[in-house]
Amino acid sequence: DGGITQSPKYLFRKEGQNVTLSCEQNLNHDAMYWYRQDPGQGLRLIYYSQIVNDFQKGDIAEGYSVSREKKESFPLTVTSAQKNPTAFYLCASSQASGRDNEQFFGPGTRLTVL
Amino acid sequence: RKEVEQDPGPFNVPEGATVAFNCTYSNSASQSFFWYRQDCRKEPKLLMSVYSSGNEDGRFTAQLNRASQYISLLIRDSKLSDSATYLCVVNPPGSARQLTFGSGTQLTVLP
Numbered sequence: 001d002g003g004i005t006q007s008p009k010y011l012f013r014k015e016g017q018n019v020t021l022s023c024e025q026n027l028n029h030d031a032m033y034w035y036r037q038d039p040g041q042g043l044r045l046i047y048y049s050q051i052v053n054d055f056q057k058g059d060i061a062e063g064y065s066v067s068r069e070k071k072e073s074f075p076l077t078v079t080s081a082q083k084n085p086t087a088f089y090l091c092a093s094s095q096a097s098g099r100d101n102e103q104f105f106g107p108g109t110r111l112t113v114l
Numbered sequence: 115r116k117e118v119e120q121d122p123g124p125f126n127v128p129e130g131a132t133v134a135f136n137c138t139y140s141n142s143a144s145q146s147f148f149w150y151r152q153d154c155r156k157e158p159k160l161l162m163s164v165y166s167s168g169n170e171d172g173r174f175t176a177q178l179n180r181a182s183q184y185i186s187l188l189i190r191d192s193k194l195s196d197s198a199t200y201l202c203v204v205n206p207p208g209s210a211r212q213l214t215f216g217s218g219t220q221l222t223v224l225p
Contacts, residue, residue: 101205107156
């Protein structure tokens with residue numbers, strides 16, 4: 001089955017620690033995205049990548065970092081510089097071309113900072 | 115002004131009811147429009163794209179009004195399984211393949 005996987009599903013972190021969230025897709029999509037969702041709010045774009053070895057900051061990139069060494073993988077690191085990291089993190093992917101730019105989402109990772 | 119605005123609800127409707135959601139967007143040059151559905155504590159999933167001529171998929175009808183910059187979603191004959199949050203999503207111009215999400219409208223269909 002083609003799709004997007006994220007791990008872990010739940011993650012607990014102590015303040016001051018960096019943590020890396022995994023995102024893998026086997027849809028052969030060129031573009032991948034990371035969003036953050038807080039209760040009662042819409043998704044906010046953290047980083048996106050349209051092609052391997054290239055990525056761009058989204059609206060709320062401060063305190064986060066990414067890499068895109070392989071087409072299938074787009075890991076997100078939440079650094080200790082992120083002041084309020086507790087949130088629901090969603091990874092998505094889409095075709096580089098196509099009419100509608102449908103984005104497919106992974107199941108998400110819930111990060112809680114203790 | 116937010117780029118995409120939705121009434122957060124909640125909308126509580128009985129089974130079988132017809133319910134409509136509206137969404138407004140700020141950039142008149144926006145290119146593509148979508149409705150996504152998000153179940154509680156789950157990821158969003160595409161419900162339907164919204165085309166200029168309006169489009170229908172079973173009990174769901176989406177319409178776009180470019181002059182007034184709003185998008186609507188109509189659900190007929192509501193089912194219990196329609197209970198979810200509905201996200202209005204817009205692809206603004208010059209944003210490559212980025213999407214801007216509204217904060218969602220919560221729907222609960224009651225037995």
